[in-house]
Amino acid sequence: MYTKDGESYFIVDSHVHLWDGSPENQANRYGKGFIECFYDYHRNLSPEEWVWPLEKFEKYGEATLMKDLFEDGYVDKAIFQPTYLTDFFTNGFNTTEQDGLLAERYPDKFIVNGAWDPRDGEAGLEALERLTQRWKLRGVKLYTAEWKGDSKGWKLTDDWSYRYLEKCRELGIRNIHVHKGPTIYPLNRDAFDVADVDDVATAFPELNFIIEHVGLPRLEDFCWIATQEPNVYGGLAVAMPFIHSRPRYFAQIIMELLYWLDENRITFASDYAIWHPKWLIEKFVDFQVPEDMQGEYGTLTPDVKRKILGVNAANLYDIEVPREAAVPDEVADSTEAVGSAPAVPA
Amino acid sequence: MTAATTSLAERAWEALATVDDPELGRPITELGFVLAATVLSTPAGTGVDVRLRLPTYFCAPNFAYLMVADAYDALVAVRGLDWAEVRLTDHFAAEEINAGVAARDGFADAFEGQAVGELDELRRTFRRKAHLACLERTCRKLLDDGWRIDALAHATLGEIPASAERDSLTRRRRELGLPASADTPLFVDESGAPIPEEQVEQRLRFAKTVRVSIDGNTGWCRGLLRTRYGDDTAAPEGTAQPAAAANPGGAETPRSAEKREVS
Numbered sequence: 001m002y003t004k005d006g007e008s009y010f011i012v013d014s015h016v017h018l019w020d021g022s023p024e025n026q027a028n029r030y031g032k033g034f035i036e037c038f039y040d041y042h043r044n045l046s047p048e049e050w051v052w053p054l055e056k057f058e059k060y061g062e063a064t065l066m067k068d069l070f071e072d073g074y075v076d077k078a079i080f081q082p083t084y085l086t087d088f089f090t091n092g093f094n095t096t097e098q099d100g101l102l103a104e105r106y107p108d109k110f111i112v113n114g115a116w117d118p119r120d121g122e123a124g125l126e127a128l129e130r131l132t133q134r135w136k137l138r139g140v141k142l143y144t145a146e147w148k149g150d151s152k153g154w155k156l157t158d159d160w161s162y163r164y165l166e167k168c169r170e171l172g173i174r175n176i177h178v179h180k181g182p183t184i185y186p187l188n189r190d191a192f193d194v195a196d197v198d199d200v201a202t203a204f205p206e207l208n209f210i211i212e213h214v215g216l217p218r219l220e221d222f223c224w225i226a227t228q229e230p231n232v233y234g235g236l237a238v239a240m241p242f243i244h245s246r247p248r249y250f251a252q253i254i255m256e257l258l259y260w261l262d263e264n265r266i267t268f269a270s271d272y273a274i275w276h277p278k279w280l281i282e283k284f285v286d287f288q289v290p291e292d293m294q295g296e297y298g299t300l301t302p303d304v305k306r307k308i309l310g311v312n313a314a315n316l317y318d319i320e321v322p323r324e325a326a327v328p329d330e331v332a333d334s335t336e337a338v339g340s341a342p343a344v345p346a
Numbered sequence: 347m348t349a350a351t352t353s354l355a356e357r358a359w360e361a362l363a364t365v366d367d368p369e370l371g372r373p374i375t376e377l378g379f380v381l382a383a384t385v386l387s388t389p390a391g392t393g394v395d396v397r398l399r400l401p402t403y404f405c406a407p408n409f410a411y412l413m414v415a416d417a418y419d420a421l422v423a424v425r426g427l428d429w430a431e432v433r434l435t436d437h438f439a440a441e442e443i444n445a446g447v448a449a450r451d452g453f454a455d456a457f458e459g460q461a462v463g464e465l466d467e468l469r470r471t472f473r474r475k476a477h478l479a480c481l482e483r484t485c486r487k488l489l490d491d492g493w494r495i496d497a498l499a500h501a502t503l504g505e506i507p508a509s510a511e512r513d514s515l516t517r518r519r520r521e522l523g524l525p526a527s528a529d530t531p532l533f534v535d536e537s538g539a540p541i542p543e544e545q546v547e548q549r550l551r552f553a554k555t556v557r558v559s560i561d562g563n564t565g566w567c568r569g570l571l572r573t574r575y576g577d578d579t580a581a582p583e584g585t586a587q588p589a590a591a592a593n594p595g596g597a598e599t600p601r602s603a604e605k606r607e608v609s
Contacts, residue, residue: 033403033438040402044573190468192406217369217566219559220475224552246565252558260555 001325002074002309004285007302009074010325012313013277015177015212015237015269016069016078018102019094022059030147031088042274045241050276060273062102070109073270073277076310077319079111081141081177081212087148100135111317113139113177118160119148125167132171138317139175140168141212144196156196165204175316177235179212192218194225201229208316210267213238214257223260233316234261236308237271240280243287251289255297263304267313281309303327354426355385358394361420368412368469370564371476371518374398377564378571379413381435391428394421398434401570407439411456412465414447436574470522474536477518479560481533482553484511495550499543504528 002009021035039057052060069075080099084092092098096114103110114137116128131137145153154161156178168176180192194215201209214234215222226232234257242250257266268284270277285305289297306327314321362383363375374380381397396417400410414432421430432447434440439457446456453465485498488506503526506512519526524538531540533549541549 030438037402037404040570040573044569190406190408190471217559217563219562220552220555223555242562245569246562249558249562249565253562256555256558259551 001076001322002281002285004282007285007306008322008325009281009285009306010310010314010321011074011076011277011281012268012310012317012319013069013073013075013078013270013272014210014235014267014313015081016065016075016272017081017083017094017274018062018065018099019083019273020059020089020091020098021057021093022055025059025089025091025093027088027090031085031093034085034088034093038274041238045245046275047244047279050279052273057273065102065272066106068276068278069272073272074281075277077111077314077317078109078272079113079139079313079317081113081179082115083141083143083179084115084117085143085146087146096131096135103135111138111319113137113141113175114173115141115143116164117142117146117148118154118158118164119151121160125163128164128167129171132173137171137173139177140173141177141179143179145180156200161200162203165200165207169204169206174206175208175210177210177212180215180218190218194218194221197222197232198225198229201225201232205231207231208233210235210316212269214253214266219253219256223256226265227260232261233265233267233312235267235269237269238274240268240270240284241275243280243283247287248290248293250287251293251297254300255289255293258304259297263307264312264315266308267316268309284309354392354424355383355394357424358383358385358396358421358427361424362396362417364420365413365416367409367567368472369406369409370560370567371472371479372564374413374417377567378575388429392426393429393431394424394427396421396430396432398432399436399571399575400434401567401574403436403438405437407437407443407457408453408465408468410434410437410439411443411446411453412469414443415453418447473518473521475556475560477515477522477524477536478553479557480511480515480518482550482557484509484515485533485550486554487511495547496543498533498550499541499546501532502529503532506532 002011021031021038023032026032026035035058039054042057043051056064069078080096080103082096082099083094085094086092096112099110100112103112112135114128114131114135116124118124120127142156144155147153156165165176168174178197180194192215194211197209197211201207208231209229210233211222211226212235214236216238222234226234239250239253242253254266268281270280287300289299306325310325311321311327313319359375362380363373365374366372367374367377367379370377379398379400381399383394383396385392385394398414398417414434417432418430421427421432424430433444437443442456445451446453449455484506487509488498489495491507503512503516516526522536524534530538533541533546535541535549
């Protein structure tokens with residue numbers, strides 16, 4: 001819980017990792033390139049005093065994570081989002097099992113999400129059942145840019161992906177976190193295209209699709225889909241740290257999201273260890289839309305911040321929110337589409 | 347370096363400045379993506395050796411391919427150059443891209459089995475976005491100057507005051523193959539059809555989101571490039587122009603705004 005100026009905020013960090021990107025675990029130059037790319041994200045958007053040496057960033061370990069999230073970082077509940085990348089890292093970058101072992105020791109601190117890959121076919125469906133039983137999964141994280149042998153990516157609309165989404169429905173996995181990375185295949189399409197989200201969100205209205213990084217770098221395409229699909233959410237990982245280096249751009253992102261979606265479908269995330277939740281939360285609670293932009297965009301209230309920082313994710317995962325950080329119920333009007341506009345320019 | 351090669355280097359740089367990052371709609375020279383452009387005399391004649399670099403190791407390979415291929419095409423058209431070599435560096439797919447462009451194979455052949463066609467439609471998608479963002483910048487300026495929103499639906503390009511925004515819009519129209527003469531309507535869709543008055547406001551609202559998105563991505567790419575390669579990006583001796591000399595700003599993002607945001 002974070003308290004400032006008499007306001008309390010219950011914090012659910014919806015996207016954290018415990019990874020091993022160390023040279024010993026790197027399987028090839030792609031693994032090295034991957035962790036270095038993450039490190040540049042970290043260095044580019046963190047305040048100077050929060051920048052780690054590369055060696056620590058590659059492998060920081062459990063004790064660091066526990067201290068950063070729960071002692072220093074105000075986090076009440078953290079959601080592990082696995083990222084396997086077994087073609088790049090010998091033991092995987094960050095698997096459900098690795099997350100789960102830590103979560104079992106601190107059952108009140110973590111939610112463990114799983115993952116699946118439609119290219120694993122029938123065997124993968126059985127594995128998903130076992131994974132769900134073992135870790136009581138309520139959510140999965142999908143990474144469409146993951147390489148697997150000759151295949152360099154997949155789409156949510158692939159036939160086997162539908163089979164897996166049906167399996168999720170059957171197993172009670174309600175929350176589908178989708179990370180669009182620079183998919184390699186098909187190379188002649190826009191890698192970050194979120195159009196496939198639109199199709200599956202319509203086909204599976206009982207599932208929630210939380211689009212990580214709010215679709216960045218395709219914010220506009222994400223907004224257009226989310227305004228029409230009430231079960232599409234925006235996860236703020238990667239968007240949050242702009243609050244420090246580019247606060248005006250951050251204001252634009254947040255207020256665009258609030259315009260096209262609504263305040264109930266945006267969830268806070270640090271993407272730890274790329275960024276540390278402590279400074280993100282402190283800056284977000286202090287944040288206001290710059291004065292010269294308020295005429296255009298309005299302002300952020302403590303209730304909206306409370307929803308984004310914890311209440312919305314708590315609703316997705318049935319986490320109880322303490323009374324002092326709850327937001328009074330109101331008629332949430334998330335089904336009305338803003339976009340009664342002309343067809344979206346493709 | 348002789349006077350002749352200096353001017354050849356300048357012409358090579360000018361040719362590179364016509365190449366846009368297809369995703370951001372900005373010249374690769376301005377974005378700092380040209381690491382070096384060196385004019386060389388070899389037994390094969392006088393040519394230019396260009397090295398490109400990108401903000402991350404995993405930047406989308408299709409956009410990277412377009413930039414390498416476009417740079418090559420622009421350079422071989424420069425009078426006085428007998429050959430051109432363009433190589434992408436520090437990128438996971440550099441080898442395939444460089445080999446594909448050098449062999450003039452086309453994109454699908456460079457990534458055999460992984461691409462389902464060429465990149466024309468991809469390029470067009472981003473030209474449409476760039477056009478929409480430009481239209482929004484132009485209209486926002488008019489609204490700031492006191493224009494009413496319904497007037498936007500009835501104005502022609504020639505009726506709005508000359509500005510950097512209007513010039514950019516005209517260029518974007520031509521890229522899309524749309525008419526851009528003074529008597530054509532200002533507010534058109536991606537096929538050149540005028541937008542009815544009652545739809546202008548909503549379309550402008552979406553266009554604003556597109557503009558915010560493109561501007562945001564541009565800032566993010568600039569920041570990552572700086573982080574990856576450091577602020578001091580002076581190119582080695584004998585190159586046409588160092589990447590650091592690129593001119594940021596320009597019509598589409600006022601330099602002052604850029605300065606305020608990027609510290």
